[in-house]
Amino acid sequence: MRTFDFDLFVIGGGSGGVRAARMAAQRGARVALAECAELGGTCVNVGCIPKKLYSYAAGYAESFEEAAGFGWQLAGAPRFDWNVLKANRAREITRLNGIYKSLLEGAGVTLIQGWAQLADANTVQIGEQRRTARHILVATGGMPFLPELAGREHVVVSDAMFDLDPFPKRLLVVGGGYIACEFASIFNGLGAQVTQLHRSAHLLNGFDEDLRQFLAKEMTRSGVDIRFNSEIGMITRQDSGLCALLSRGQRVEADTILYATGRIPNTQGLGLEAAGVALDERGGVVVDAHYRSSVPSIFAVGDVSTRQQLTPVALAEAMAVVDALFGAGPRELDYEFTPTAVFTHPNIGTCGYTEAEARSKFGKLDIYNSEFKALRHTLSGSGERTFMKVIVERKTDRVIGLHMVGPDAGEVVQGFAVAMRAGATKKVFDRTIGIHPTVAEEFVTMRQPMPG
Numbered sequence: 001m002r003t004f005d006f007d008l009f010v011i012g013g014g015s016g017g018v019r020a021a022r023m024a025a026q027r028g029a030r031v032a033l034a035e036c037a038e039l040g041g042t043c044v045n046v047g048c049i050p051k052k053l054y055s056y057a058a059g060y061a062e063s064f065e066e067a068a069g070f071g072w073q074l075a076g077a078p079r080f081d082w083n084v085l086k087a088n089r090a091r092e093i094t095r096l097n098g099i100y101k102s103l104l105e106g107a108g109v110t111l112i113q114g115w116a117q118l119a120d121a122n123t124v125q126i127g128e129q130r131r132t133a134r135h136i137l138v139a140t141g142g143m144p145f146l147p148e149l150a151g152r153e154h155v156v157v158s159d160a161m162f163d164l165d166p167f168p169k170r171l172l173v174v175g176g177g178y179i180a181c182e183f184a185s186i187f188n189g190l191g192a193q194v195t196q197l198h199r200s201a202h203l204l205n206g207f208d209e210d211l212r213q214f215l216a217k218e219m220t221r222s223g224v225d226i227r228f229n230s231e232i233g234m235i236t237r238q239d240s241g242l243c244a245l246l247s248r249g250q251r252v253e254a255d256t257i258l259y260a261t262g263r264i265p266n267t268q269g270l271g272l273e274a275a276g277v278a279l280d281e282r283g284g285v286v287v288d289a290h291y292r293s294s295v296p297s298i299f300a301v302g303d304v305s306t307r308q309q310l311t312p313v314a315l316a317e318a319m320a321v322v323d324a325l326f327g328a329g330p331r332e333l334d335y336e337f338t339p340t341a342v343f344t345h346p347n348i349g350t351c352g353y354t355e356a357e358a359r360s361k362f363g364k365l366d367i368y369n370s371e372f373k374a375l376r377h378t379l380s381g382s383g384e385r386t387f388m389k390v391i392v393e394r395k396t397d398r399v400i401g402l403h404m405v406g407p408d409a410g411e412v413v414q415g416f417a418v419a420m421r422a423g424a425t426k427k428v429f430d431r432t433i434g435i436h437p438t439v440a441e442e443f444v445t446m447r448q449p450m451p452g
Helices: 015-026 040-046 048-070 082-107 158-163 178-190 209-222 313-324 357-360 407-419 426-431 439-446
Strands: 005-013 031-035 110-113 114-122 123-127 129-138 142-144 170-174 193-197 225-227 232-238 241-248 250-255 256-259 263-265 298-300 340-342 348-352 365-372 385-394 399-405
Touching: 005 015, 005 114, 015 031, 015 040, 015 082, 015 241, 015 313, 031 439, 040 082, 040 123, 040 158, 040 407, 048 178, 082 178, 123 365, 158 178, 170 178, 170 241, 170 250, 170 313, 178 193, 178 209, 193 250, 209 225, 209 385, 209 439, 232 357, 241 256, 250 313, 256 426, 340 407, 357 365, 357 385, 357 399, 385 407, 385 426, 385 439, 399 407, 407 439
Parallel strands: 005 031, 005 129, 031 110, 129 298, 170 193, 170 256, 193 225
Antiparallel strands: 114 123, 123 129, 142 263, 232 241, 241 250, 340 348, 348 399, 365 385, 385 399
């Protein structure tokens, strides 16, 4: 019987890879993890965590403006120091990197620094080292996609946004997905003049139509110059900064141009094809319902294989692999009511089906919409409004879609996601007593469906 150096070898130290390595080791498996950069992956280093910290920073500008309506008199105009924010963020990320390392070492995982490649179905090459493993897990995540473009050397991708030097007074954001919208909102709040270009007629493809139209209106109200049906033909550097020439002949000048036009699986240079691992049209690892690739000993989780690019999804997939290999056995994840948030200003929270998806799958629906000014803004002077929507399958009365644009939307929707996962009906929502006065109570006080 063949012997191996390890029971599990994990390539990639992001959220999914770290979770799989740590939990497998805690169950007695011999585990190694290879990572060529800092532990934590995109989420910790250049994604969720620093992005939300910067979102908090941007929110203070609004709070300072609103404070006067509540009787606070600020002595002089507040001053934002970009370098202080960058330094404090870097210190926190370094702390988190250390925690990840301690958790892995504490569980008994062998950490290997370097770029790992597959040599065959059970062998990994890291520099001059060769290690064998009974099972290999690919968890290398995704990376920003930058299209071919004249002048593409002048643009940046989302990974670079946290350490720009100097702070861009004029920012051009290209894209209409959640990353583009988040950075447009953040830098607008921090004081930049932000223009956002999107080649489509709407932001956030795949989100509910009412929600994305409402968000575009709110972002425009807050100062983001959103231009739909626009594409860049060429970018040049001039004495006054960067100049983007649009396909219709218009020009936009900026200090920084961010291309946030999607992400692709990070599979190049891993030796996957040589090992016989099948890839899809996006370059992602093709896996079955148990995250096994076309090579039985090789698995993949997270952004490198899934179409749901969310940290909690990667964590759940990692645990499913660990359970299959070192636990109770295979199980399939149910992605139907996966909640998600977008940290725009205002925030988005959503769970379940969009109205268009629900009509296609379930037929007759009852739709409940509500738009209002939150209590806070009756004194703040802000024009910000909140939008909430509930989608109900008429036949069963089950709540199958819940969408929100407003303060702390992610925090609000997370709780309702539990109810939706449990199969809650609109009648259950109606019988639930709300907490007053809160924004969240609106979800249990909507009584009149929209006509139609």
